[in-house]
Amino acid sequence: MKKVTIKDVALQTGLSVSTISRVFNNYGDISDKTIKKVTLAAKELGYTPNSAAKQLSSKKKKIIALILNEINVTPGVAMPLEVLGGVVDNLDKTDYEFVFYATNSTKQKQKSLKQFCNERDITGLIIQGLRISDPYYQELATFDLPTVAIDLDIENDKVGTVSTDNVKAAFEMTRLLINLGHKNIIFINGTKMATVAQARESGYLAATEHSQIFYANFSENEAYQWAIDYAKNKGFKKEDAIFAASDIMAIGIIKAFRTLNLVNKVAVAGFDDITLASYITPSLTTVRQDIRKISEYAVRNLICQIETGEVKHRFIPFQIIERESTSMS
Amino acid sequence: MKKVTIKDVALQTGLSVSTISRVFNNYGDISDKTIKKVTLAAKELGYTPNSAAKQLSSKKKKIIALILNEINVTPGVAMPLEVLGGVVDNLDKTDYEFVFYATNSTKQKQKSLKQFCNERDITGLIIQGLRISDPYYQELATFDLPTVAIDLDIENDKVGTVSTDNVKAAFEMTRLLINLGHKNIIFINGTKMATVAQARESGYLAATEHSQIFYANFSENEAYQWAIDYAKNKGFKKEDAIFAASDIMAIGIIKAFRTLNLVNKVAVAGFDDITLASYITPSLTTVRQDIRKISEYAVRNLICQIETGEVKHRFIPFQIIERESTSMS
DNA sequence: CTGAAAGCGCTTACAG
DNA sequence: CTGAAAGCGCTTACAG
Numbered sequence: 015m016k017k018v019t020i021k022d023v024a025l026q027t028g029l030s031v032s033t034i035s036r037v038f039n040n041y042g043d044i045s046d047k048t049i050k051k052v053t054l055a056a057k058e059l060g061y062t063p064n065s066a067a068k069q070l071s072s073k074k075k076k077i078i079a080l081i082l083n084e085i086n087v088t089p090g091v092a093m094p095l096e097v098l099g100g101v102v103d104n105l106d107k108t109d110y111e112f113v114f115y116a117t118n119s120t121k122q123k124q125k126s127l128k129q130f131c132n133e134r135d136i137t138g139l140i141i142q143g144l145r146i147s148d149p150y151y152q153e154l155a156t157f158d159l160p161t162v163a164i165d166l167d168i169e170n171d172k173v174g175t176v177s178t179d180n181v182k183a184a185f186e187m188t189r190l191l192i193n194l195g196h197k198n199i200i201f202i203n204g205t206k207m208a209t210v211a212q213a214r215e216s217g218y219l220a221a222t223e224h225s226q227i228f229y230a231n232f233s234e235n236e237a238y239q240w241a242i243d244y245a246k247n248k249g250f251k252k253e254d255a256i257f258a259a260s261d262i263m264a265i266g267i268i269k270a271f272r273t274l275n276l277v278n279k280v281a282v283a284g285f286d287d288i289t290l291a292s293y294i295t296p297s298l299t300t301v302r303q304d305i306r307k308i309s310e311y312a313v314r315n316l317i318c319q320i321e322t323g324e325v326k327h328r329f330i331p332f333q334i335i336e337r338e339s340t341s342m343s
Numbered sequence: 344m345k346k347v348t349i350k351d352v353a354l355q356t357g358l359s360v361s362t363i364s365r366v367f368n369n370y371g372d373i374s375d376k377t378i379k380k381v382t383l384a385a386k387e388l389g390y391t392p393n394s395a396a397k398q399l400s401s402k403k404k405k406i407i408a409l410i411l412n413e414i415n416v417t418p419g420v421a422m423p424l425e426v427l428g429g430v431v432d433n434l435d436k437t438d439y440e441f442v443f444y445a446t447n448s449t450k451q452k453q454k455s456l457k458q459f460c461n462e463r464d465i466t467g468l469i470i471q472g473l474r475i476s477d478p479y480y481q482e483l484a485t486f487d488l489p490t491v492a493i494d495l496d497i498e499n500d501k502v503g504t505v506s507t508d509n510v511k512a513a514f515e516m517t518r519l520l521i522n523l524g525h526k527n528i529i530f531i532n533g534t535k536m537a538t539v540a541q542a543r544e545s546g547y548l549a550a551t552e553h554s555q556i557f558y559a560n561f562s563e564n565e566a567y568q569w570a571i572d573y574a575k576n577k578g579f580k581k582e583d584a585i586f587a588a589s590d591i592m593a594i595g596i597i598k599a600f601r602t603l604n605l606v607n608k609v610a611v612a613g614f615d616d617i618t619l620a621s622y623i624t625p626s627l628t629t630v631r632q633d634i635r636k637i638s639e640y641a642v643r644n645l646i647c648q649i650e651t652g653e654v655k656h657r658f659i660p661f662q663i664i665e666r667e668s669t670s671m672s
Numbered sequence: 673c674t675g676a677a678a679g680c681g682c683t684t685a686c687a688g
Numbered sequence: 689c690t691g692a693a694a695g696c697g698c699t700t701a702c703a704g
Contacts, residue, residue: 017461019681030691035683045689062461067681069395070696086428090618095424099415102445114443116431132346132391265622289419293594295624348697359675364699374673396697399680 018059026055038063065111069135078105078316079113079136081127083143083150088232088262090290093305097142097164100309108317110137122149131159138320140164140312146207162316164308167209174319176312178303179329180210184217186334187257187283187301194340196255196281198224202240202267203259204232214259214285230263237266245274255281255340261288261300268294268339281340296338304330347388355384367392394440398464407434407645408442408465410456412472412479417561417591419619422634426471426493429638437646439466451478460488467649469493469641475536491645493637496538503648505641507632508658509539513546515663516586516612516630523669525584525610527553531569531596532588533561543588543614559592566595574603584610584669590617590629597623597668610669625667633659 020038024031029048036044037052055061069075080101085094098114105112113134127150131139142164144151154161154168162174191199201218204211206229219225228244230236237258244250258264264284271277277296284291287302307330315326349367353360358377365373366381384390398404409430414423427443434441442463456479460468471493473480483490483497491503520528530547533540535558548554557573559565566587573579587593593613600606606625613620616631636659644655 017681021681031682032684032692033690036690039683043689048689060457062458064399064464064681065462066395066398066464067696068683070393070399070680070698071682071684072696073683085431086425089421090622092418092421092424095421095427096415098424098427099445102414106450116428121435128389129391133394135393135395290619290622293419293619293623346697350697360698361676361700362674365674368699372673377673393697396680397699399682399696400698400700401680402699 017064018061019064020061022059023052023055023061026059027051075135075137076109077111077113077134077136078138078140078313079115079131079134081115081117081130081139081141081150083116083122083141083145083148084118085116085143090262090288091286092289093286094143096305097309097312100306101140101313104310104313108313110317117150119148127153127157128159138162138316140316141166145205146209160316160319162312162319164312165210167213171325174315174325175327176308176315176330177210177328178301178308178332180213181217181220182329183285183301183332183334184214184257184259185221186217187285188218188221190299190334190336191255191257191281191283191340192222194255194281195253197253198226198251199255199257200226200228201257201259202237202263203227203229204263205229208232211259218257230258230266232260232262234262234266234269237263238270239266241267241270242273245270245276250274250276250280252279255283257283259285261286261291261298264298264300264339265290265294268296268298278338278342281342283340287335291335292337299337299340300335302333302335304332307331346393347390348393349390351388352381352384352390355388356380404464404466405438406440406442406463406465407467407469407642408444408460408463410444410446410459410468410470410479412445412451412470412474412477413447414445414472419591419617420615421618422615423472425634426638426641429635430469430642433639433642437642439646446479448477456482456486457488467491467645469645470495474534475538489645489648491641491648493641494539496542500654503644503654504656505637505644505659506539506657507630507637507661509542510546510549511658512614512630512661512663513543513586513588514550515546516614517547517550519628519663519665520584520586520610520612520669521551523584523610524582526582527555527580528584528586529555529557530586530588531566531592532556532558533592534558537561540588547586559587559595561589561592563591563595563598566592567599568595570596570599571602574599574605579603579605579609581608584612586612588614590615590620590627593627593629593668594619594623597625597627607667607671610671612669616664620664621666628666628669629664631662631664633661636660 020031020034023034082094138160140162155170165177199222203215230240261284264282267282284298284300287300291298291300311328349360349363352363366378411423467489469491484499494506528551532544559569590613593611596611613627613629616629620627620629640657
């Protein structure tokens with residue numbers, strides 16, 4: 015089965031290749047009769063334009079790449095999938111093509127962002143999941159292709175950003191815990207290597223006077239272990255409340271609290287509102303991010319940036335979800 | 344900043360374009376001196392081969408597409424993400440390029456699989472998430488590109504398959520419930536429109552004498568509602584056990600059982616082992632699929648099919664995970 | 673071991 | 689409104 019090309023359509027219709035091309039690209043400057051003839055012939059022959067040829071020959075390329083870092087590390091965390099789905103859906107409504115690329119720190123070392131974009135003729139980029147230690151994070155500081163970074167702070171006025179206002183969200187959550195009567199809010203952060211973690215930490219710091227911060231690497235196990243150790247060494251008090259910078263860590267702490275018989279005695283709050291948060295017992299008080307909106311604005315702002323050069327920074331509204339883990343018996 | 348092409352490298356080195364191309368494609372037939380010179384010049388200029396041009400000019404293309412259907416429908420279900428990650432990782436070890444494409448029933452109507460593959464010069468295809476009612480499912484019956492379908496039964500000896508042995512797994516789970524002393528196993532299936540659902544149903548049927556089957560559309564809410572209604576109309580008995588064809592439905596039933604105060608009285612089992620399964624209370628007895636292995640064999644078999652024409656059908660081992668939901672008080 | 677030239681399937685000024 | 693021709697950046701027989 016030979017591939018059918020634009021030439022075959024030209025032959026079939028007796029028109030020139032240029033005309034066929036114009037019909038397919040809606041040049042407007044063509045007679046209705048021709049349009050009909052070409053459309054019919056194309057359908058008959060089963061013609062589909064070859065995208066590589068199109069890309070190569072066309073001046074104005076329109077390809078948006080989504081780059082996701084470390085997509086399959088944390089079980090239960092579906093954010094990458096949601097971002098992917100959201101970006102695809104929003105891009106479908108435009109005439110930009112979509113390319114997906116999954117990366118990780120190994121691959122980042124092998125091929126630079128710029129290399130990748132040159133190879134694929136990328137027009138614009140949406141990127142998510144980078145940590146501060148990642149090569150691509152560094153590269154973004156001097157990157158000159160239209161780019162929107164999700165959940166990242168980049169010191170580069172060519173790079174737009176979309177994220178939850180992590181500072182404000184952490185501030186509000188901390189205030190909520192205080193308002194619920196807890197005197198001593200302990201903050202369990204992930205690492206200092208993530209922009210979102212830094213932001214959440216500073217929000218926490220702004221809301222409390224007596225700060226106590228520990229790090230559990232965004233890991234359920236490490237958070238679990240931390241809680242066990244802390245209980246042994248210092249002991250939790252009724253007036254304590256734990257605010258974890260991710261639901262996964264909060265869940266680790268809740269698990270420890272089950273063992274320690276501390277459930278419903280010491281409040282726990284998380285961040286993200288992953289699916290687990292509402293299913294676990296006790297259900298978890300947390301901050302819900304609006305990933306659909308984040309994806310939507312990532313696409314929207316990127317296209318705006320490509321077309322007008324205007325770089326935007328946007329916070330997407332969040333929601334504090336109060337559940338059982340902060341209501342004490 | 345002009346794009347640097349193979350021509351620039353040729354100019355810089357005083358060699359011909361053909362030679363540069365050969366160096367980059369490891370033709371072997373070139374002097375070490377030349378290789379070094381070219382490599383150096385390429386690095387200096389920051390040359391990266393353009394993939395569109397490569398694709399267009401090359402006879403032997405090597406592009407594998409992963410097509411995922413309806414990626415963002417069910418919260419808590421990360422299978423598409425795991426498949427994506429697995430396929431990417433396994434493809435990274437080969438010299439095939441990877442293309443990702445998310446589809447849904449609307450998009451399937453707009454563009455046929457064949458059209459999509461022609462446009463992109465796809466060499467081979469991995470596809471997951473299709474339901475029997477999907478246009479692409481129909482199309483696969485007569486598809487002639489090397490293809491591996493995940494979790495699908497296709498009547499086409501050009502299409503390979505990789506999946507859990509759903510029949511056997513459902514059979515074993517049903518037997519387990521019987522062995523645990525439950526007399527009456529009620530099967531809650533999703534729909535008749537999914538191959539996996541049909542397979543699980545027949546496994547169930549093979550293992551029990553008194554079959555009772557209901558459908559809850561793979562929906563937590565519908566399963567919840569079903570349990571409430573059933574309790575009202577017929578009433579659950581101690582000897583009953585519920586086997587749901589997905590964890591999500593099993594969880595809906597557990598939720599209903601909480602309301603009905605039936606937890607630990609009537610056994611519930613699920614299928615999939617999603618993250619939630621181990622976190623919910625009571626934790627859920629279920630069938631664990633090995634998605635990493637499924638992805639691995641999907642890639643491996645597809646490449647084998649592309650290179651040798653041999654079409655394979657493969658079952659990936661599963662595991663029955665016994666947890667609290669089937670241990671009665 | 674290397675080069676000249678045709679060709680992959682399109683788009684797009686330039687003419688008419 | 690339509691066509692002829694150059695060109696996008698590569699690969700690959702064919703010569704030498």
